[in-house]
Amino acid sequence: MRDFHPARFPTSDSTSVLVCKEIPLDIGFHIFSFCGPFDLAKLSCTSKSLRAFIQTNRLWESSYGNMSRGNCSRLPPPPVVEASRNYSPSAYAFWLLGGGLCTRCSAWTDSQPCHFLFRFRACSAECRGMLLHGNSMWHDKRHKYTTLSWGNWLPRESCTLPNGGTVYRYSRRAIKDAENEREQALVVDRGEQLDAECALRALDRSKISQVVVCLDVLLPKLNAPQNAKALESWQIAYLVEKAVVKSANLSFMKSMCMAENKKVQGVLRCPAALSVFDAFNRDLELITTTVWAQIRRLTLAQLEWMKAGVLPPNMPARPGDRIRCEQCNELRADGVSSHKHKATKAPETTRPMLCPECPHSRRSFSEQGLRDHMLSRSVNFPSIVFTADASPGISDLS
Ligand SMILES: [Zn+2]
Numbered sequence: 001m002r003d004f005h006p007a008r009f010p011t012s013d014s015t016s017v018l019v020c021k022e023i024p025l026d027i028g029f030h031i032f033s034f035c036g037p038f039d040l041a042k043l044s045c046t047s048k049s050l051r052a053f054i055q056t057n058r059l060w061e062s063s064y065g066n067m068s069r070g071n072c073s074r075l076p077p078p079p080v081v082e083a084s085r086n087y088s089p090s091a092y093a094f095w096l097l098g099g100g101l102c103t104r105c106s107a108w109t110d111s112q113p114c115h116f117l118f119r120f121r122a123c124s125a126e127c128r129g130m131l132l133h134g135n136s137m138w139h140d141k142r143h144k145y146t147t148l149s150w151g152n153w154l155p156r157e158s159c160t161l162p163n164g165g166t167v168y169r170y171s172r173r174a175i176k177d178a179e180n181e182r183e184q185a186l187v188v189d190r191g192e193q194l195d196a197e198c199a200l201r202a203l204d205r206s207k208i209s210q211v212v213v214c215l216d217v218l219l220p221k222l223n224a225p226q227n228a229k230a231l232e233s234w235q236i237a238y239l240v241e242k243a244v245v246k247s248a249n250l251s252f253m254k255s256m257c258m259a260e261n262k263k264v265q266g267v268l269r270c271p272a273a274l275s276v277f278d279a280f281n282r283d284l285e286l287i288t289t290t291v292w293a294q295i296r297r298l299t300l301a302q303l304e305w306m307k308a309g310v311l312p313p314n315m316p317a318r319p320g321d322r323i324r325c326e327q328c329n330e331l332r333a334d335g336v337s338s339h340k341h342k343a344t345k346a347p348e349t350t351r352p353m354l355c356p357e358c359p360h361s362r363r364s365f366s367e368q369g370l371r372d373h374m375l376s377r378s379v380n381f382p383s384i385v386f387t388a389d390a391s392p393g394i395s396d397l398s
Pocket residue numbers: 102103104105106107122123124127
């Protein structure tokens with residue numbers, strides 16, 4: 001029986017090599033011009049030179065265009081600001097397309113923001129409802145912040161009340177943060193010491209008035225409300241188109257799986273296939289046979305491991321999964337505490353063996369180790385053998 005050690009779960013295909021440095025600039029430019037914003041953001045994180053290359057070649061522009069398909073138009077570009085901490089193209093792409101924490105319950109979600117101006121994100125219909133219609137919004141019925149200069153700096157949208165009056169509404173959290181900062185500012189004003197954790201730096205009066213002038217000039221230029229409006233209508237068309245692409249990609253994957261005699265549910269649990277499936281759906285691209293050829297080998301290797309009861313690192317087991325016990329190497333239904341460890345055989349007296357094909361090497365092997373070693377010499381990948389007795393495990397695989 002093959003030793004399926006969890007630490008050896010296949011996660012990459014040896015054919016993927018870092019070749020970026022060897023690509024001529026014009027070819028690199030051509031390839032990157034097909035990328036969506038999320039891919040560019042990821043690429044930007046890999047090296048300073050790539051980051052600079054992407055920045056100086058207007059690749060972000062083309063990436064926004066690459067998000068258009070069917071009735072979905074190009075992605076609205078981020079607001080342009082000089083101090084662009086929140087709105088750098090990378091941060092913008094991650095924020096829109098990379099998922100994040102639910103504003104209400106802090107659970108991770110792959111979903112897009114559900115309110116762009118207030119930067120709300122919801123993990124479920126319930127959280128979404130609470131965020132958009134619950135007490136996460138605050139209506140300034142007494143115009144408390146309308147006249148304050150820093151009320152101007154908070155993200156707000158005007159809305160009409162049942163009685164016809166118009167008020168601004170704010171994110172309650174933004175108000176709270178602003179009030180906290182104001183409290184801290186007053187502490188500084190009184191000449192007292194701030195808490196060590198305080199995010200504010202004490203500024204003198206002349207600096208403060210400079211900052212105030214800056215904010216009053218910059219904020220109207222930062223067209224965040226217009227950007228939020230544009231994103232809102234873009235998102236409606238995007239989600240419709242994404243559903244179309246997802247269903248086409250699912251049909252495609254089904255036909256590939258049929259040819260391999262595998263179930264698509266099992267194949268799409270393999271990280272190699274799932275990450276491609278998700279990325280192509282996200283970027284509104286159709287998966288092609290060329291793409292499948294790229295991921296096929298690794299996907300099938302991962303599937304074999306999962307069938308043998310070894311899940312990829314960090315993948316939680318599902319009900320019905322049979323997982324290989326790390327102690328006795330027997331398959332057990334996950335979560336079943338009544339599992340009895342199989343009595344382990346007394347370790348056989350091992351005769352270290354030398355490899356007949358490597359006459360100059362003094363490296364010694366166990367019987368299984370030698371078989372693996374010789375196999376890995378004859379084929380490059382995967383150095384994984386599956387014996388016929390690898391019992392079928394996870395029910396929806398194979
Ligand atoms: Zn939530």
